[in-house]
Amino acid sequence: MVNWEKAGRPARAARAALSYDAIATAGIEVADGQGFDAVTMRKVADHLGAGAMSLYRYVDSRDDLLDLMADRVSAEAIAPPRTGDWRADLTGAAHILRDVTLRHPWLTRHAITAGGFGPNTVTMTESTLTLLDGYGLDIDEMLDVWRTLVAFVQGYASAEAQRLEAHRRRAEQPAADGDETGPSYLDTVAASGRYPLASRALLGPKRPVDPQQTFDRRLGYLLDGLAHTFFAGPR
Amino acid sequence: MVNWEKAGRPARAARAALSYDAIATAGIEVADGQGFDAVTMRKVADHLGAGAMSLYRYVDSRDDLLDLMADRVSAEAIAPPRTGDWRADLTGAAHILRDVTLRHPWLTRHAITAGGFGPNTVTMTESTLTLLDGYGLDIDEMLDVWRTLVAFVQGYASAEAQRLEAHRRRAEQPAADGDETGPSYLDTVAASGRYPLASRALLGPKRPVDPQQTFDRRLGYLLDGLAHTFFAGPR
DNA sequence: AACCCATGCGTACAACGTACGCAGCGCGTA
DNA sequence: TACGCGCTGCGTACGTTGTACGCATGGGTT
Incomplete structure (x- = not known):
């Protein structure tokens, strides 16, 4: 320790x-x-x-x-002061936390909270919780919102970072001479037709999408749900 | 690979x-x-x-x-067949995925998707996406729901597993002879009064709570949000 | 001037991942 | 039946890792 x-x-x-x-x-x-x-x-x-x-x-x-x-990296994830718009504030905090995870993909291998809370992690926590202050929530409700949001953002960004890392590793593979790369395993799985839904998930989108937009949309679903219980309904 | x-x-x-x-x-x-x-x-x-x-x-x-x-462990996370109640089905799938992560805490160090998708991971994905079939969602919407849900569950369960592991490590510390354990670092941080909100988060709940109930409640917020966009409103 | 002790680090060792090459067995062919 | 080929298992060996131990050094205190 x-x-x-x-x-x-x-x-x-x-x-x-x-x-x-x-x-x-x-x-x-x-x-x-x-x-x-x-x-x-x-x-x-x-x-x-x-x-x-x-x-x-x-x-x-x-x-x-x-x-x-x-702990040092978690200093990069300290949220800015609250503005009074909870939804915008939480969205901003989520962006910052996601960006930190994508900037330091090794956090997927040793999470910020793996070693308990250090000083910067404490400050980061306080800064995020402050965003929820002043809406009539008690501390337990604020913790509910905070833990739910952080779980989603860290889970989401970790998966993104892992996909990026895997892509990077495959790219720096020197593609050995005369490689005869047949169809990849996932291609044959998709072609088998036994996984009609999963195939689409594994092969990636047909047209390129903006990862940030996708993140925002999915984060929005979560915020809608939080709004329903803790604020005055979605949007 | x-x-x-x-x-x-x-x-x-x-x-x-x-x-x-x-x-x-x-x-x-x-x-x-x-x-x-x-x-x-x-x-x-x-x-x-x-x-x-x-x-x-x-x-x-x-x-x-x-x-x-x-990949082998992800076979334990294959969801049961759909019943027609999307909310119950997704809740069940979330429970299973959380249980697997708590049963194999090392998944926090090497995630299921770290090495791309193996056969069991594909099956697990298909089984979960199937739960979303038949509600008029197109494949992209189903992916939105699925990725959002999985991000939350994996993020949440990873954090839980890490807290449990840290607790376990501290418990098996032999508590050296004449240890004079003063107040822990987090105690002094909390006592400083400079982190009124975070202190409560770091020291844990006053009374013991049921982790499963807490998970369900927070999962509920997310499902509320998904219901608002993809199904007929919350609950 | 004398001492103390926090700091930096050289040496050494067990355990690790893994390259290389050989031994042995069972099947296909003659 | 006899033979050989290829797949399987693994012993040896090497470079790299984390880290225990103990010594050298030099500024601060007395």
Whole structure:
């Protein structure tokens, strides 16, 4: 477990070359640039011009490092102040959270909340809950809305990020010489006719669609439902 | 990438001791029993009484093994036939998917769809989409409903599974001799008063609540919203 | 000047993923 | 029957990983 109290204080010695912040940033840069599996103690330390074992003065284990990275990234998901339009505010918060997940696809492998709540995660939570303040909801109702919204957004963005990652991996496959790529497995499944509904889901849309628009539309269904119980009906 | 065509056919030689099915099952048993990090080639092979390298006759890499496991587990999430009550049917499918995720918490670390769609994942998809057939929705609308629902359920269940895992890890910590556990970090954050809303979210409910009931209530909000657009209004 | 201790890191080891190549068995063909 | 071919299983080996241990260093305190 990360010691968040210690992580918040500045370094004890003046000649400290490393810091929690620098380590978290380095880890995030490695993960964004070279993929989640490249986040090794040695590579992150190299990125900082330090020795691998130096990181252990700040972090108990590799898992702790990942927790540190996740908390730091959640600072990017802090929602702006409320405007009084709950629907617009929640939509904005959802966009920000989705964008963070797509910008850091490795969150699919180590979620923001995997290591408990760090300081930035707390701030992010508070900022989002604040958007729900002032509509006569009690705290339990606000939590209902918040947990429902976050579950949808994280689930949705994780699936999107995974599809993008899979696509990227397939693209960087060098397409070996004389590959004779027959019909893909999913093509043959679709052609079998035994999965009339699923085929359409697996093969993707006929015409390209705007992922952001699709997200907004589906988010809208959820907000409609929340409106029905907690606000004055949909739209 | 897993070769699903090959994985579907029975073994070529009669004297084959291993099989795709046995390997996937062994991997799942190791993951369920000893945690996701214990899923190593050697441990899974040991579980089968086989040598580590034997697995590579069936699987290209450890990642392939995980894909195999994920597809096999998705067979547990196949929805029952439709009854004509869309809301009850979708609720049932959501329960099943949530249960699978809670039963195999490692899905949080390697999602069902991480390795593309295998045969069981296709069947599961078809079974869920079938629940939406017969209400006058076209395929794109059915996909809207399905993707929205799955995003919520997987996001929600993943968060639940992660909280349970974290709790379990903390419980098996031996509570070292003379531990002097002062107030936890979250306690001090809550006591600071600077996060009035988030504190309540982080410390958990005052009285114990039934997680299943809470899930149903929040799922209900989403279904209300879907009803508003695709069916004849909420409830 | 003397000491202390937080910091950085070199070394070492067990465990990991996996490339390579060989052993052995059963089937098809002669 | 005899033979050989191909599929299956796996022993060995190597590079990489996480991390325990202990030492060197040098600014701050006394």
